[in-house]
Amino acid sequence: MHSKKRIALRGGFAIGGGAPVSIQTMTNTKTEDVAATIAQIESATQAGCDIIRASCPNREAASALREIVSNSPIPIVADVHFDYRLAIDAIESGAHCIRINPGNMGDVGIRNIVRAALDHECAIRIGINSGSVEQSIIQKYGEPNADAMVESAVINAKKLEDLGFENFKISVKSSDVKESVKAYRKLASIVDYPLHLGITEAGPLFPGSIKSAIGIGALLMDGIGNTIRVSLSSDILDEIKTARQILRSLGMLKNTVNIVSCPTCSRTLIDVISISNELETLCGDIRKDLKISVLGCVVNGPGEAMNSDIGIFGFSTGHAKIMVKGTEYGTFHQRKLMKEIKKIIDQL
Numbered sequence: 001m002h003s004k005k006r007i008a009l010r011g012g013f014a015i016g017g018g019a020p021v022s023i024q025t026m027t028n029t030k031t032e033d034v035a036a037t038i039a040q041i042e043s044a045t046q047a048g049c050d051i052i053r054a055s056c057p058n059r060e061a062a063s064a065l066r067e068i069v070s071n072s073p074i075p076i077v078a079d080v081h082f083d084y085r086l087a088i089d090a091i092e093s094g095a096h097c098i099r100i101n102p103g104n105m106g107d108v109g110i111r112n113i114v115r116a117a118l119d120h121e122c123a124i125r126i127g128i129n130s131g132s133v134e135q136s137i138i139q140k141y142g143e144p145n146a147d148a149m150v151e152s153a154v155i156n157a158k159k160l161e162d163l164g165f166e167n168f169k170i171s172v173k174s175s176d177v178k179e180s181v182k183a184y185r186k187l188a189s190i191v192d193y194p195l196h197l198g199i200t201e202a203g204p205l206f207p208g209s210i211k212s213a214i215g216i217g218a219l220l221m222d223g224i225g226n227t228i229r230v231s232l233s234s235d236i237l238d239e240i241k242t243a244r245q246i247l248r249s250l251g252m253l254k255n256t257v258n259i260v261s262c263p264t265c266s267r268t269l270i271d272v273i274s275i276s277n278e279l280e281t282l283c284g285d286i287r288k289d290l291k292i293s294v295l296g297c298v299v300n301g302p303g304e305a306m307n308s309d310i311g312i313f314g315f316s317t318g319h320a321k322i323m324v325k326g327t328e329y330g331t332f333h334q335r336k337l338m339k340e341i342k343k344i345i346d347q348l
């Protein structure tokens with residue numbers, strides 16, 4: 001179930017405990033390049049990102065975080081592996097959260113990280129990936145499968161709890177959709193910490209978006225998950241767009257336009273494909289809860305229009321009828337549709 005437990009990133013951003021499901025991505029600039037990293041964070045924020053992660057592979061990156069954090073409009077998660085001193089540097093630089101795999105930090109390292117995190121109110125993500133499960137656990141299961149990832153997550157969660165630290169979330173990501181879903185379902189039945197969902201290394205834009213939508217979507221529909229990241233070999237803005245669409249499809253994204261449009265057929269009277277694409281571009285930046293339907297003919301058009309804030313449907317060749325909140329607004333040539341739609345959206 002959606003974690004009842006709420007954690008707070010440094011500065012107070014809440015995850016779990018009824019907080020909206022948040023969207024994350026990761027910068028791919030060199031973190032040491034402060035100007036480029038801040039510019040990327042700003043454009044990600046503009047696109048709807050709530051939390052952003054930056055790699056912290058060396059001391060330069062860890063100290064660059066100080067300036068990045070103080071200029072970022074959204075919380076920063078520092079991604080650190082192997083070297084606990086870098087994790088401490090990142091925490092001291094003001095990171096709101098650090099992502100670590102405790103299994104590769106050593107017990108002394110974890111003790112020091114937890115002390116620093118407590119001192120600076122920094123949250124932690126226990127990030128288990130199928131590619132980085134401890135060897136002893138892999139030997140037990142024969143492969144880094146869902147059960148192995150969950151066992152690793154539970155052991156590492158216990159380590160933090162034993163040190164008096166509970167301000168953490170957990171991820172158990174695999175590049176295999178079914179293994180990921182299995183792991184998160186099992187983990188959600190064992191722990192009540194917020195879960196960060198994702199299909200790791202999901203692939204290029206199109207197949208990766210579909211894998212992510214299936215995996216993340218199935219879990220969210222089960223009531224599992226509190227924050228999501230879509231991992232694509234693509235522009236990071238594509239990750240945010242896909243994540244937003246997953247949440248929008250499940251009615252979990254507020255202040256957003258839901259476009260319903262038909263697949264077209266031989267009855268189609270207007271250019272539904274162009275109109276819906278133009279609408280998608282037009283509505284990308286609109287922060288309003290609206291449903292707009294675009295249908296090619298009168299078979300389903302009027303019915304769908306009655307259930308939309310703005311309903312558009314083909315009425316005669318090249319001409320569409322527009323309905324606003326169930327009332328007829330007028331009939332227009334398709335060339336003039338967008339101008340009218342913009343006017344209506346402004347009025348609404």
Ligand code: SF4
Binds near residue numbers: 262263267298299301
């Ligand atoms: S709404 Fe009309 S044009 Fe669109 S697919 Fe259905 S029947 Fe065809």
